[in-house]
Amino acid sequence: MIKLWGRTNSINVQKVLWTLRELGVPFERTDAGGAFGVVNEPAYRDMNPNGLVPTIQDGDMILWESNAIVRYLAARYGKGEFYPRNLAVRADADRWMDWATITFGIHVGPLFMQTIRTAPDKRDPAIIANSHTQLAKLAPILDAHLADRAFVAGNDFTMGDVPIGCQMYRYLMLTADARSADEIPNVAAWYARLCARPAYREVVMLPLT
Ligand SMILES: N[C@@H](CCC(=O)N[C@@H](CS)C(=O)NCC(=O)O)C(=O)O
Numbered sequence: 001m002i003k004l005w006g007r008t009n010s011i012n013v014q015k016v017l018w019t020l021r022e023l024g025v026p027f028e029r030t031d032a033g034g035a036f037g038v039v040n041e042p043a044y045r046d047m048n049p050n051g052l053v054p055t056i057q058d059g060d061m062i063l064w065e066s067n068a069i070v071r072y073l074a075a076r077y078g079k080g081e082f083y084p085r086n087l088a089v090r091a092d093a094d095r096w097m098d099w100a101t102i103t104f105g106i107h108v109g110p111l112f113m114q115t116i117r118t119a120p121d122k123r124d125p126a127i128i129a130n131s132h133t134q135l136a137k138l139a140p141i142l143d144a145h146l147a148d149r150a151f152v153a154g155n156d157f158t159m160g161d162v163p164i165g166c167q168m169y170r171y172l173m174l175t176a177d178a179r180s181a182d183e184i185p186n187v188a189a190w191y192a193r194l195c196a197r198p199a200y201r202e203v204v205m206l207p208l209t
Contacts, residue, residue: 005032005044006053009209011105011112011166012066013054019070019162021199023077027056067097067163074159081156093153093160096142100164104142107134108167111174116208132178135171139184142168146186150193157197165194169204 002020004027006013013033020027032038033053040051048055048064055064058076063069071094074083084090111131114123142164145152153160168191181188194200 002027003057004029005038005047005055007031007033007036008203009206010034010053011170012052014166014204015066015162016054016056016069016073018166018199018203019073019159021203022082022157022197023073023079025073025077067101070097070159070162078159082158084153084156084158089153089158093158096152096160097163099142100167104135104138104164104171105167107131107138108170108174111135112170112208115174132175135175136179139171139187143184143186146190151190157193161190161194165191165200166204168194170208173208 002025004013004016004020006016006029008014008017008029008031010033017029030038032044032055038044039048039053044055045051047057047062050064052064054066054069055062056069057063058072063072071083081089084093108131110127114128114131142152149155151157151161152164168187172191195205
């Protein structure tokens with residue numbers, strides 16, 4: 001059985017948990033990271049020298065880096081189009097996985113850390129303002145892309161929806177007061193489709209802590 005190490009309030013762990021749940025793959029999870037520690041133990045560092053979560057073990061294989069784990073699980077256990085068979089569609093899914101992390105997520109992360117994990121008197125308004133500015137420019141790019149498709153790589157739910165689905169939940173929660181409701185209507189419709197998925201509701205849509 002697949003083993004997963006990581007705390008459930010980590011966005012990178014959530015990507016893996018959501019994928020496992022969508023694919024119906026049995027797994028055992030061990031709390032690790034944050035207040036749970038574990039990540040600095042030598043046995044964990046042997047598996048993941050970064051001392052970060054998530055890490056998985058599947059048989060003899062150890063893997064870290066959440067997007068790589070999602071891709072691996074999709075390729076190995078995916079049914080239907082979750083791991084797209086068509087290479088152009090798969091590349092599109094890959095692209096949005098990377099965009100979610102490297103382009104969009106690098107601004108969601110500081111906004112989340114500042115507003116959820118930093119005491120009010122220690123927050124840096126400049127970091128928060130910059131995150132809002134950058135994300136307000138980026139969200140319409142995804143919105144335009146979703147104008148004529150149900151999910152990021154077409155009309156099927158794929159691995160491409162996973163990282164951006166996790167980032168978007170945090171973005172929508174953290175900017176609800178700063179946005180007008182109809183600013184990104186295609187993102188809103190796509191997000192409603194994600195909300196219809198039990199695994200998304202149970203793994204990703206948690207109170208932000
Ligand atoms: N690029 C890595 C980043 C992993 C990462 O930064 N994980 C965070 C949680 S989201 C972590 O381990 N933080 C330290 C901790 O939880 O102790 C990935 O996507 O897996």
